[in-house]
Amino acid sequence: MAPSAQVQRAQAAVKAMKLIGFDPGLAKVVLKKLLKVYENNWEYIEAENYRLLADSILDDQESKDPEAKENDDAVSDEPELSRKRLRRQQEELQLSSLIIKPDDSGETSVKRAKMEESVDGSLRNRRGKAVRHVEAQCSYEEENACLSPRLLLGNGTTKATGILEPGPLLIHDRDRDRRHVHERLGSLVCYKEPKIEPDTDVPSENVVGSSIPDNVPCNEPENSYVPLAIMSSDGVPSRLAGPCSANQDKEQKGEFMGRNASTGSVGGCSIQEAHKNHNGVERLQASMQKELMSELPSVQERCSATIDIASSTMGEVKLTLKCISDCPEFRMPTLETLFTVVEDRCLKSCKIQPKFSLMNLMKEICQCAVDIAAEAVKDAQRDKETHAGSLNHDGMATISFSSSLNMDAMETSMVNMDGTQSSQKIDECNKTVNESSFQESCINTSRSLVPIPQQDLAVVAPRPPHDENDIAKGEERVRISLINEFTNEKYPPYFHYIPQNVVYQNAYVNFSLARIGDVDCCQDCFGDCLSTPIPCACTRETGGEFVYTRDGILKKEFLNECISMNRYPDKHHHFYCKDCPIEKSKNEKNPESCKGHLVRKFIKECWSKCGCSKQCGNRVVQRSITRNLQVFYTAEGKGWGLRTLEELPRGAFICEYIGEILTNTELYDRTIQKTGSAKHSYPVLLDADWGSEASLRDEEALCLDATFYGNIGRFVNHRCLDANLVEVPVEWETPDHHYYHLAFFTTRKIEALEELTWDYGIDFDDCTHPVKAFKCLCASRYCRDRKRSKARSRAST
Numbered sequence: 001m002a003p004s005a006q007v008q009r010a011q012a013a014v015k016a017m018k019l020i021g022f023d024p025g026l027a028k029v030v031l032k033k034l035l036k037v038y039e040n041n042w043e044y045i046e047a048e049n050y051r052l053l054a055d056s057i058l059d060d061q062e063s064k065d066p067e068a069k070e071n072d073d074a075v076s077d078e079p080e081l082s083r084k085r086l087r088r089q090q091e092e093l094q095l096s097s098l099i100i101k102p103d104d105s106g107e108t109s110v111k112r113a114k115m116e117e118s119v120d121g122s123l124r125n126r127r128g129k130a131v132r133h134v135e136a137q138c139s140y141e142e143e144n145a146c147l148s149p150r151l152l153l154g155n156g157t158t159k160a161t162g163i164l165e166p167g168p169l170l171i172h173d174r175d176r177d178r179r180h181v182h183e184r185l186g187s188l189v190c191y192k193e194p195k196i197e198p199d200t201d202v203p204s205e206n207v208v209g210s211s212i213p214d215n216v217p218c219n220e221p222e223n224s225y226v227p228l229a230i231m232s233s234d235g236v237p238s239r240l241a242g243p244c245s246a247n248q249d250k251e252q253k254g255e256f257m258g259r260n261a262s263t264g265s266v267g268g269c270s271i272q273e274a275h276k277n278h279n280g281v282e283r284l285q286a287s288m289q290k291e292l293m294s295e296l297p298s299v300q301e302r303c304s305a306t307i308d309i310a311s312s313t314m315g316e317v318k319l320t321l322k323c324i325s326d327c328p329e330f331r332m333p334t335l336e337t338l339f340t341v342v343e344d345r346c347l348k349s350c351k352i353q354p355k356f357s358l359m360n361l362m363k364e365i366c367q368c369a370v371d372i373a374a375e376a377v378k379d380a381q382r383d384k385e386t387h388a389g390s391l392n393h394d395g396m397a398t399i400s401f402s403s404s405l406n407m408d409a410m411e412t413s414m415v416n417m418d419g420t421q422s423s424q425k426i427d428e429c430n431k432t433v434n435e436s437s438f439q440e441s442c443i444n445t446s447r448s449l450v451p452i453p454q455q456d457l458a459v460v461a462p463r464p465p466h467d468e469n470d471i472a473k474g475e476e477r478v479r480i481s482l483i484n485e486f487t488n489e490k491y492p493p494y495f496h497y498i499p500q501n502v503v504y505q506n507a508y509v510n511f512s513l514a515r516i517g518d519v520d521c522c523q524d525c526f527g528d529c530l531s532t533p534i535p536c537a538c539t540r541e542t543g544g545e546f547v548y549t550r551d552g553i554l555k556k557e558f559l560n561e562c563i564s565m566n567r568y569p570d571k572h573h574h575f576y577c578k579d580c581p582i583e584k585s586k587n588e589k590n591p592e593s594c595k596g597h598l599v600r601k602f603i604k605e606c607w608s609k610c611g612c613s614k615q616c617g618n619r620v621v622q623r624s625i626t627r628n629l630q631v632f633y634t635a636e637g638k639g640w641g642l643r644t645l646e647e648l649p650r651g652a653f654i655c656e657y658i659g660e661i662l663t664n665t666e667l668y669d670r671t672i673q674k675t676g677s678a679k680h681s682y683p684v685l686l687d688a689d690w691g692s693e694a695s696l697r698d699e700e701a702l703c704l705d706a707t708f709y710g711n712i713g714r715f716v717n718h719r720c721l722d723a724n725l726v727e728v729p730v731e732w733e734t735p736d737h738h739y740y741h742l743a744f745f746t747t748r749k750i751e752a753l754e755e756l757t758w759d760y761g762i763d764f765d766d767c768t769h770p771v772k773a774f775k776c777l778c779a780s781r782y783c784r785d786r787k788r789s790k791a792r793s794r795a796s797t
């Protein structure tokens, strides 16, 4: 019968001791003691070619030497001493293995790294790629020697056949003898069996750790690294507020990357599972190992994993993944393996797209950092220019930057969004960043982490201003794609996509619940107000009738009225204000009298103070965009426009016109600051109630400006009279008509791919109108601009 694994290991250990000159009998005795002390944990004993065993034999011999007795104690009597020694050895081993340097070819080599290979000479990762496990067993030169499953003795030369038999060691100079033994051990090359896969249970307290001290001073120098956030193993930052809130929660019982602590599964795929597929030999070894180590902590329990994120005020971000273990066999996997496994797990667990790549995710993180910083720069510049009164918002010029994380090297000149002007500078920046980051990686990376050349990480191309798959950047319930089939202008000039209006600065918009009285909401309602026999209080505005059908479509009568108001304004009521903000903005000192503002029909939707649900049929506009729409480049020269990709019924809600809420004064300031190079303009006056207010000051009159912040409503082009959209004022959070939402509804059935248009109601002769006069290209047979042009040309002939 073949000897048991235990016996085989014992034989190998004794033989190794014999090879370096120890008496096999003594080796056996000491080995027995060690096994007892270390509870049969062969990993400790076999580490570094039985260094512990050799040391223990020396200790044993020394303990029998009366001179030595005073100084050292035998291993059997002092297990703690042996443990300490082992720890020291492990520390030495780790330190010596940390240095990774690029060689002449630019590749990295692990200094003093030793190789171990599995039975077939290679290990494969789960995608079938060969993975080399780096072990501290033999040098690169000795790599081939490791392939043979036998004990070899190497003293610079590999002797596969002849085994040297040195004589017994004489114990005179203990230090020298120890050195001697260690040298011999160092040259002893030992075949190691394929590594047994670790257990997967990870007690959370062992997983979490941090290398960043709690007492980071608050007065760090400007460009020093300060931890922004320490990600605990469950991914929750345990420190978010910078250096002063440095109380890192080491106690936090986290789970690493969604790992289930009790099962060891990561994102639905446990490590155990991951290794189940290995061959039967490994399974057998795993069970043997389990038997021997049943009461020992698992490898994972002996590791701590930390993610440190440090950021300097200069914009550099360092992300460090540290896995520290007291287990001598523990090695960091290569990045390739790590990425492959994480990607696999993520793919399995999160059902994310098959194209998912961790590297892309990291690039995305870099990109986000750059985006956020760039936006702050842009805001600062805009503020500066606004104050200087010399702002030209028109070209929507923006900042181009190096997308690597060195914001110090950021290019700040204004260039076109195609990035053409700044490439040289970006290259230079990247070069600087690459060099320094590469060096840092060399120092900080643990033994088998290969520094990634920064050009792989850096996003080289300038960031596109918009996501062509979704211009709304996920802010809406539906994605809104972007397409230009006519020119090289791939994207519209940059603007911030916002799904809801935001106050720019001085606009007074009072959203307080206290202002909504009982008559302005339906507190007693429940569920869907449209399903109740008696219309709720919110219909007061619309004469006790809901304006929506159960299908969420605007009712015919109401829609007709709104369309008629737009098409035939003269037939409808107008307000005339005492001091018209529009006239005042044209001539402040001597304003003309008000030309009148249409008395518009309002929709009042239910809201949060009401008792009904968010799905209530009287909440159509606030539920935002639901239709399949697309921003596209128009063929006629109107620039970008909005179209539908689906057939739309008459009365369907399309979108709100969203922008910054400005006072009339603010809009006026913005308008006069324009130098005239602006191609398009995007303001809308919220004048539906101006006439009802006896005297409305400019700083009270509101408007929406979608130039810098807006939604897809800003792309709706103008069409004279027979536009297929009509704007309707809608309110829900405020009971008066001072501030309201502007919603677009279809005026007729619309085919898929038809452009959506709206009659801006502008007077093409009025050069002072906030919407800058443009040559109308609406192609409507009712085009007011064309009529005007014709009339002019007739008059001149």
Ligand SMILES: C[S@@+](CC[C@H](N)C(=O)[O-])C[C@H]1O[C@@H](n2cnc3c(N)ncnc32)[C@H](O)[C@@H]1O
Residues within 6 Å of the ligand: 492, 637, 638, 639, 640, 641, 679, 680, 681, 682, 714, 715, 716, 717, 718, 719, 771, 772, 774, 775, 776, 777, 778
């Ligand atoms: C609210 S924006 C519409 C989106 C704009 N086309 C774009 O590319 O961003 C209004 C501007 O679009 C252009 N525009 C809209 N309707 C137009 C039309 N019928 N004819 C010519 N230009 C039009 C004008 O420059 C106008 O100032």
